[in-house]
Amino acid sequence: MPIDEFQKQINMANQPTILVVEDEEDLRDIVIYNLEREGYQTIGVETGEQGLEQAIAKKPDLIILDLMLPGMNGMDVCRHIRQNGEIQAIPIIMASAKGEEADIVSGLELGADDYVTKPFSPRILLARVSSVLRRSKQVDVVDVSLLKIDGLTIDTKKFQLSIDNEAIDLTKSEFGILHFLASHRGWVFTRYQIVDAIRGDKYVVTERAIDVQIAGLRKKLGSHADLIETVRGVGYRFKE
Numbered sequence: 001m002p003i004d005e006f007q008k009q010i011n012m013a014n015q016p017t018i019l020v021v022e023d024e025e026d027l028r029d030i031v032i033y034n035l036e037r038e039g040y041q042t043i044g045v046e047t048g049e050q051g052l053e054q055a056i057a058k059k060p061d062l063i064i065l066d067l068m069l070p071g072m073n074g075m076d077v078c079r080h081i082r083q084n085g086e087i088q089a090i091p092i093i094m095a096s097a098k099g100e101e102a103d104i105v106s107g108l109e110l111g112a113d114d115y116v117t118k119p120f121s122p123r124i125l126l127a128r129v130s131s132v133l134r135r136s137k138q139v140d141v142v143d144v145s146l147l148k149i150d151g152l153t154i155d156t157k158k159f160q161l162s163i164d165n166e167a168i169d170l171t172k173s174e175f176g177i178l179h180f181l182a183s184h185r186g187w188v189f190t191r192y193q194i195v196d197a198i199r200g201d202k203y204v205v206t207e208r209a210i211d212v213q214i215a216g217l218r219k220k221l222g223s224h225a226d227l228i229e230t231v232r233g234v235g236y237r238f239k240e
């Protein structure tokens with residue numbers, strides 16, 4: 001084998017493998033074409049059952065999962081993956097049709113990492129893919145006690161926020177929400193996930209109350225308010 005051909009194969013072997021579960025053949029081909037052009041290795045399947053099978057057999061680095069599939073749908077596949085110890089950590093990007101916000105919310109709550117709404121441009125998909133792959137390699141930053149972002153200092157030991165070195169008075173739940181979102185920059189969370197994440201203390205927060213808390217939080221963040229972004233119909237995220 002010529003040396004550069006050999007080198008090429010070695011390089012290929014180091015590229016992340018992406019499993020694409022999509023029943024629409026044209027769309028699957030487009031997605032695979034774009035992923036491969038970007039240097040990723042791909043596996044394409046058309047049913048949820050095959051998706052789960054390949055996830056177990058090949059342990060891909062990431063799964064792009066269509067929600068509406070004949071037979072076992074994307075939601076079921078996602079649930080099965082998250083319950084299977086061997087493959088539960090594989091990141092999942094869900095693909096859903098526009099206007100299926102409720103499904104996106106359920107998918108995120110089942111443990112999907114991100115989503116794209118159809119029709120999506122290859123550019124958007126590739127950006128999501130590389131961002132999810134990057135995050136999945138990152139060490140867990142949840143326990144970092146001092147987060148510094150854009151002039152904000154979030155001190156979890158003192159439960160204190162300061163903006164440009166000036167202390168800002170936050171309620172305990174406002175602080176909890178801010179810290180949770182800020183320690184997962186770029187991730188979208190549903191209201192329920194936010195409630196769940198900050199639960200465990202004595203105070204109780206409902207899903208509906210999250211909007212009120214976020215509004216209060218933004219007010220206190222002042223000119224930094226846009227760091228917390230609303231994702232319409234889905235939830236919130238801290239600006240990436």
Ligand code: CA
Nearest residue numbers: 023066068069
């Ligand atoms: Ca479909």
